[in-house]
Amino acid sequence: NAGVTQTPKFRVLKTGQSMTLLCAQDMNHEYMYWYRQDPGMGLRLIHYSVGEGTTAKGEVPDGYNVSRLKKQNFLLGLESAAPSQTSVYFCASRTGQNTEAFFGQGTRLTVV
Amino acid sequence: EDQVTQSPEALRLQEGESSSLNCSYTVSGLRGLFWYRQDPGKGPEFLFTLYSAGEEKEKERLKATLTKKESFLHITAPKPEDSATYLCAAGRNRDDKIIFGKGTRLHILP
Secondary structure, three states: OOOOOOOEEEEEEOOOOOEEEEEEEEEOOOEEEEEEOOOOOOOOOOOOOOHHHHHHHEEOOOOOOOOOOOHHHHHHHEEEOOOHHEEEEEEEOOOOOOOEEOOOOOOEEEEE | OOOEEEEEOEEEEEEOOOOEEEEEEOOOOOEEEEEEOOOOOOOOOOEEOOOOOEEEEEEEEEEEOOOOOEEEEEEEEOOOOHEEEEEEEEEOOOOOOOOOOEEEEEEOOO
């Protein structure tokens, strides 16, 4: 049972390049979340989804887009990467309200 | 504005020295108070969920408690392997967001 899997684990981008981070879960969870974690800032919510075909903005959505075309996958896109987007990105999923979220191992992204 | 605030930011203890970590929250419509452990280079690992004031949960050397304004993570006779960052988070019923505190870095000295 893999749980929550993030791809890739590491990536270096040049300013202005685009990329997509993939989050896949095999627990049949309805809710999925994308966070970024920076030193001294904690985990900040970027976007989230409460079901297939739905997305919503979190606290820091600017510069990111998401899609949830399949229930098991949640994609995070950066259209034009900026150095300020250098961070560790975590995906999480949970069954629904009231339940705990399970996290992936993270993607370390550096934008130069 | 809803907030989750953890204190202290960092804590160093001797092995066997018990202590508590604090999580203060101001969240309207709380739907679960969560505790996680995070080791360097890894994703957060779930520890506990608390739903109502007065609730307590235990796991090995850890015990989590909840009041209407705070949650505490009590660590009894810690060991070096308990060293990690402990994160507190609150679920919110009006929009399904989970809001995290900045964490407490715990270091247990042998």
